[in-house]
Amino acid sequence: MQYEATSPEDYINQLSEERKAPIEKLRKTIKDNLPKGFEEGIGYGMLAYFVPHSLYPDGYHCTPELPLPFINIASQKNFIALYHSGLYAKPELHDWFVNEYPKHCKYKLDKGKSCVRFKKFDDIPYSLIAELTTKIPVEEWITIYETNIKKK
Template sequence: MKNTYIEQVDEKWREGFAKLVDVVESNLPEGFEQSMYYDMISYVVPFSTYPKGYHVTPNTPLPFISLAAQKRHIAVYHMGIYADQALLSWFQEEYAKRVPTKLNMGKSCIRFTSTKNIPYELIGELVSKMTPAQWITKYEGELNK
């Protein structure tokens, strides 16, 4: 599933994208599960851990991180930075210190328009900062606001 996706990634993105997948998988806390959702490689909290699933589509597990190679960029969708202002601030500050280009992001989407400027080490640190239990607590706290 993951390898099939990577094989289909445009050649100009493939090596950088494959490295990004490896970095995420080697730094992600235990308990997340790799799957394919929304035509992206996704890391989710499995139903065995969180049976309620995602409130928007309860028949899918709770999403945490998704990776996509788009036509014009590589995208990292990190739900933790969308829900946790402290984590978002940390990431923005560290990005500014470590990367010479301006941060290109939406609410949960970090976009890289060049593989030369992907801060792999920083992405590894980012994905390591939240366990499934912490993500569930943050997610449920946001739902109850």
């Protein structure tokens, strides 16, 4: 689902009542644990956490006028999605997350390359997402992006 939001608050205000609380809690979890240097905004119609142009002027290779994406949260039709680019780009982070997930959630992991889908809003593993958010500092994310993704 695409929202026409101009700010994170605007995005949240457009959500149904059942989705506001889990999205707000995910947002707070990420903001409270996001390494220094990343910023929050709207990207691709979702809540976005990214490397600003002031730290990485090249921006995202697909759309250089946009900042380098890192984490996104979206309210999709049948689930809430957490997109974490590091899960796709850093195999050891992916493996850690997959191994830790069952310790934090009673439901099977529903995951794509960088997307984790939550269909049961009352069982989102916020403490695991908090820890995941801390795992890649901004400088490391830029290096991973330049060596593993930008060249492809």
